[in-house]
Amino acid sequence: MGEGSVLRIGVIGTGMISLFHFRGWADVEGVEVVAVCDTDRDKAAARAKEFGIDRVYTDVAEMFADGGIDAVDIAASVDAHAPVARAAADHGIHVMCQKPLTRTVREAEELIKEIGDRVRFMVHENYRFRPHYRLVRDWIEQGRIGEPRHAAMTVRCSGLVSLDGETPFLVDRQPYLTGFDRNIVFETMIHHLDIMRCTLGPLRVVSAVLGRLNTNLPGEDTATIVLQGEGGLVAVADGTLTAPGYQPLPADRYEVVGTTGTLVMDFDRIFLVGQEDQAEKVDLAGRYQECFTEAIRQFVDGIRTGAPFETDRLDNLETLRLMESVYTAAGIRV
Secondary structure (H helix, E strand, O other): OOHHHOEEEEEEOOOOOHHHHHHHHHHOOOEEEEEEEOOOHHHHHHHHHHOOOOEEEOOHHHHHHOOOOOEEEEOOOHHHHHHHHHHHHHOOOEEEEEOOOOOOHHHHHHHHHHHOOOOOEEEEOHHHHOHHHHHHHHHHHOOOOOOEEEEEEEEEOOOOOOOOOOOOHHHHHOHHHHHOOOOHHHHHHHHHHHHHHHHHOOEEEEEEEEEOOOOOOOOOOEEEEEEEEHHHOEEEEEEEOOOOOOOOOOEEEEEEEEOOOEEEEEOOEEEEOOOHHHOEEOOOOOOHHHHHHHHHHHHHHHHHHOOOOOOEHHHHHHHHHHHHHHHHHOOOOO
């Protein structure tokens, strides 16, 4: 580590989502972002200026060669994840990488095997750290509904609705979607599949139907997935990014039926059925940054103490396997 045990960070990727990463690093004590890298030098320089960072690069190899970095935060596009993670490990640099780790399970398995235990390796799956989902997990672990037996996850937004020829909100935010052949499952519902794994235990895909309501884009924007867990548990994940009238970012509803009670998370409210007057409400907009900051905090604490990561690369590999099996069940080769 750097002088005074300050953990020195290099951030790769300065797209839209990186803003929340940089804010997260600024919120955590004992760390300093010392370098920024992006193939677009102007974007990298702008982000570096915004956060008072001196070193700006367009080449990861040059950044690593200059030294002085203890860990990297890979917030670049998915095709950059594996080569950057490999290069970091070759330099003894710890890795935190945005989800999805890679495009395919095979690529992820090869990457994980190659890096091994040479460095600490965490996947930035921030939904695990979102406060409403933390509360859901806590209530289930506290036994407030007994043993989960059935679950339904619903995801709705208007982010890919195209009206009057206007560019859909999510395309404006993530332009690469115009050329990407996988969408809602790979980009969005991978979060929800991970939450379902986290709260329900191991799952397998029984069936999946995918569709495109916005036919101007190559990737699926609608998905209905049936899953099965241990002890006969059945779960359904149903989502669309093309639901007129909904907000442009996903709004989630999650219901878990247990042996002694039923838990409902309806967007920002969490309650037990029959006890709605005791619902807890989470300020999702006001606390949006929190999931990024807490993921980063766990990464830093794990490096310092050796504690395991909740979203360790091996745990996240199971989510990637579940996501890929959705496409297989839908008859799509990946």
